[in-house]
Amino acid sequence: MGLMAETIPAVEITNLVKDFKTSFGKKLLRAVDGVSLRIMPGEVYGLIGPNGSGKSTTMKALLGLVAPTAGHCAIFGKDSLKVDSRNDVGFLPENPYFYKHLSGAETLKFYGKLCGLGGKLLDARISELLALVDLEGARDRRLGGYSKGMLQRIGLAQALVQEPRLVILDEPTAGVDPVGSRQIRDLIFRLKERGITVFLCSHLLEQVQEVCDHVGIIFRGKMVKEGRLEDLIAIEDQTEIILKDADPELIGKITALVEASGASLVRTGKPRTTLERLFLRETTEGDEP
């Protein structure tokens, strides 16, 4: 990839404003109010915010599904309102259903052909994607018989069919059980390893914290906080030391040292695992990564 290509942002949203007409006539509802964000290639960006805060509208504007009232959206430098901007993007909407009458392989074939793929290349791509999302066993089963987690995964596979450089995921783990949710999280990690840019929005803050390296918080249509996750959540005036097999005597010495130095000890105790990790440990047979 050339230097120029590296410097073009995967996503660039500039002062996006979107008003919707309300059903009572002239009064406009401002869903997105002056949102700007930039995602560089290879980043995993999480957009978080309460329901109705404008996350989905921002994503739809980026995909050209809604036209901005003001502002501009671009994907790899191409205007979102132009069809060719969609060559490099894959999208998984919230709670997708897809065509129930198609099998997993047929679904991927349909989306692949829409992107101009075909022949043996597409067949190979379908097999590769089904393996990636762990649905090889359900290849010829119709989507009507898929579970929620399987639908999300086939949705992710269709988003990846033309090998886009950017993947947009709207609540990718909504309604999925913890095991399915972990599979999707692992897939996002794999996309990140491959250098694919991911733009996702989710309510599951713990997951966002786990996978994203950049985060934006949107509230009532406005971006209220944005930046590198590490910078945003770090408590600047505190330091964490985690010890293993430390006896009480050592803890006592450290405490005395801390007090002698003039710093203050905020908390000591045992770190806790998360409920998710506990659940996964108890419900899977030792394949926890």
Place this chain on the structure above:
Amino acid sequence: MTGIQLNKPQGSHFGRIWVIALHAFTQLVRMKVFYFLAVFAVIAIASNFFDLPQHEGPESVGINVLRSIKSWSLGTMTLFSVVLSIVATALLLPKDVEDRTLYTILAKPVPRLDYLAGKLLGVLLLVFVSLALMDILMTVVLHLRAGMVLDQQMAMAQARGWPAEAIAELRADTALHGPSWSLQGAVWAVFLRASIMASLALLISTFSTSTLFTTIISFLIYFIGHFQADARDAYLQAGEAGQGMLVRGAGLVMSLVLPDFQNFNVIDAVIEGQALPMVALAKLSAIGLYYAIFFTGASWFLFAKKEF
């Protein structure tokens, strides 16, 4: 990146339209719409027995049966093709919006016109295949029955000692009521009428909020289409009597926007055994094409600005 490197082909408009059309066709086929063909088979065979009382001379023995087969078959074809084209078109678009599958399609490099044209083509493909199957069945039934009628008539004519010329004339008259190219032209006219209705339903479904609304309005316009020529004539006559240009203009706009289905009355003439001239068929094809393009263009105009 991944194991298989793709060179990012973007595909052609026709390629994408064909993919969406084949998908819409498969979707409708898997909704088991072809079951109605069994109903048609029953009607085509049963129409053999709808023998009306004879009022004409002995030479027209059996011709009423042939007319009945054509009338019932073409009537059923019209009914199925119009219902299918309206309901299927009215169903496909809102279903995609409701299931959010439309998001995933439009998030791919698919222009909205390609999506609309693909859906319409899929419905037309289904209507065409259905009509072709019904046509084959009708032609076979008609061919067999026309053979039987001809045998009966020849036996009757020879028993009565008719001259050879009269027998040849009778044979030619009866042949007009059997399978003919005009009959195939009438089936094509049925298809054209269904195409107009499908493209009209497509237009309505781009701004409609429900399948029911699209279906009702489409059927309403279908019925209006059978009377609009009369209404237009009445307006024009009124125009000549008084107001003039404005009313004439309104009549012209009405005929440009609303299809005049009286043009398709040639189908009834074919049932009566009259020939369908190529000129009339070409005119019908041009009318069908005009409305299909006009309605699809208008659909695109509305759909291109639609937000999801």
